[in-house]
Amino acid sequence: MPYGSRLAATMTRRLGRACVYTPSARLALYLALRRWCRPGARVLMSPVNDDVILFVVLAAGCRPVQAPVSVWDGNIDPAAVPEATWRGIDAVLTTNLYGIPDRVVQLRRRCDQLGIPLIEDAAHAIGTHVDGRPVGTFGTAAAFSLSKHVAATAGGFLAVEDARTRRELELLRDDLLTPRRLREDLTVTLRPLARSSVRTLHLVRPVWRTMQRLGLLERDAFRMALHAPRLTASALSAPSLTAYEPWVRVDLHAFRVRHGTLVRGQLALRMAHLDDDLTRRRAGVALLAGTAWASPALRERAVPDGPLPLFRVPLLVQGRDALLERLVDHGMVCGYVYDPPLDDYAGAEFVEPSPDPSAARWFASHVLPADPLTARRMTGALTRERVATARPPVREAPTAAVT
Numbered sequence: 237m238p239y240g241s242r243l244a245a246t247m248t249r250r251l252g253r254a255c256v257y258t259p260s261a262r263l264a265l266y267l268a269l270r271r272w273c274r275p276g277a278r279v280l281m282s283p284v285n286d287d288v289i290l291f292v293v294l295a296a297g298c299r300p301v302q303a304p305v306s307v308w309d310g311n312i313d314p315a316a317v318p319e320a321t322w323r324g325i326d327a328v329l330t331t332n333l334y335g336i337p338d339r340v341v342q343l344r345r346r347c348d349q350l351g352i353p354l355i356e357d358a359a360h361a362i363g364t365h366v367d368g369r370p371v372g373t374f375g376t377a378a379a380f381s382l383s384k385h386v387a388a389t390a391g392g393f394l395a396v397e398d399a400r401t402r403r404e405l406e407l408l409r410d411d412l413l414t415p416r417r418l419r420e421d422l423t424v425t426l427r428p429l430a431r432s433s434v435r436t437l438h439l440v441r442p443v444w445r446t447m448q449r450l451g452l453l454e455r456d457a458f459r460m461a462l463h464a465p466r467l468t469a470s471a472l473s474a475p476s477l478t479a480y481e482p483w484v485r486v487d488l489h490a491f492r493v494r495h496g497t498l499v500r501g502q503l504a505l506r507m508a509h510l511d512d513d514l515t516r517r518r519a520g521v522a523l524l525a526g527t528a529w530a531s532p533a534l535r536e537r538a539v540p541d542g543p544l545p546l547f548r549v550p551l552l553v554q555g556r557d558a559l560l561e562r563l564v565d566h567g568m569v570c571g572y573v574y575d576p577p578l579d580d581y582a583g584a585e586f587v588e589p590s591p592d593p594s595a596a597r598w599f600a601s602h603v604l605p606a607d608p609l610t611a612r613r614m615t616g617a618l619t620r621e622r623v624a625t626a627r628p629p630v631r632e633a634p635t636a637a638v639t
């Protein structure tokens with residue numbers, strides 16, 4: 237039986253697509269890029285994205301082309317992408333930022349016209365639908381992350397269109413996996429339990445501050461250090477996951493480890509609770525979407541099926557950076573802040589800058605990604621802190637495809 241096939245079968249039942257199990261979504265994305273993009277391929281992506289994903293694209297030997305984004309949700313705005321850019325790209329990589337779907341119907345249509353692959357990053361978007369169809373079933377391939385939705389610290393999938401492609405990708409994956417280590421398996425199994433104990437015992441603030449003081453956090457700022465000269469040197473070996481490992485492994489060092497049954501058994505148990513997790517997320521999203529801080533992407537878009545089961549809820553606030561510090565004193569550490577946008581962070585040597593970076597800059601510097609599972613505590617803290625809403629500078633027509 238192929239590695240992880242039981243977990244993959246569970247995901248296939250949910251999605252209706254052939255799935256390959258991977259130890260992380262970043263490895264799934266790397267596999268997709270290697271399978272569908274030749275070295276040197278130009279990949280259109282959102283600059284409001286995890287820096288790890290930028291390094292995955294670079295590791296695959298591709299050139300990241302930064303797209304204009306919507307000021308409403310930070311996702312690619314297909315209508316704002318210049319025609320010359322469309323004509324010069326070889327693939328599109330979506331983000332589905334915080335679980336809000338990309339304009340995937342338009343993107344799929346455009347990719348079909350151009351004859352290029354659409355790769356969906358659905359790491360934040362398990363359970364999100366567009367026109368009644370799950371995100372992750374529109375593209376040539378889609379990556380999912382179990383680290384996000386069921387509080388695991390491992391696990392991912394690559395969903396593809398047919399079983400033959402799945403078998404091909406299983407072989408490619410097996411070549412990239414590193415051998416199992418018992419110590420790693422124990423760490424991956426125990427870390428989620430340690431995290432939930434810290435939360436239950438109200439120790440978030442002291443633990444976080446201590447880690448900050450001891451230099452135990454991998455990032456001093458929202459973005460990891462770029463180490464530009466080393467990155468330039470790594471390009472000589474691209475495509476190569478190993479050459480880019482110092483960047484790609486940040487936040488998840490076991491991203492390519494062949495975990496044993498201990499880890500996979502725990503993931504199977506966690507996946508059995510995925511629907512409960514999504515239900516609790518919907519309740520938190522409903523609460524936060526009704527507040528003054530909710531991004532218009534949440535408040536003003538028609539969602540006939542009810543609230544989306546978001547990974548994080550994009551709130552738009554003034555004084556975001558100082559607020560994040562104060563929220564630690566309320567026992568809340570908000571991660572997943574992607575500021576500055578990737579073109580400002582990495583520069584033109586490593587990425588092709590967006591022709592219009594203004595919306596990405598505004599969104600990235602004002603968004604507060606709130607965990608819907610702690611919605612009540614967050615609204616209490618924001619009210620006590622008298623947080624002012626940030627209003628997007630321009631109003632767009634609501635072209636999103638959220639249903």
Ligand SMILES: Cc1ncc(COP(=O)(O)O)c(C=O)c1O
Nearest residue numbers: 260261262286357359381383488
């Ligand atoms: C948008 C996005 N895609 C992919 C990933 C990678 O997921 P994983 O940690 O499972 O590799 C992340 C990680 O945070 C992410 O934020």
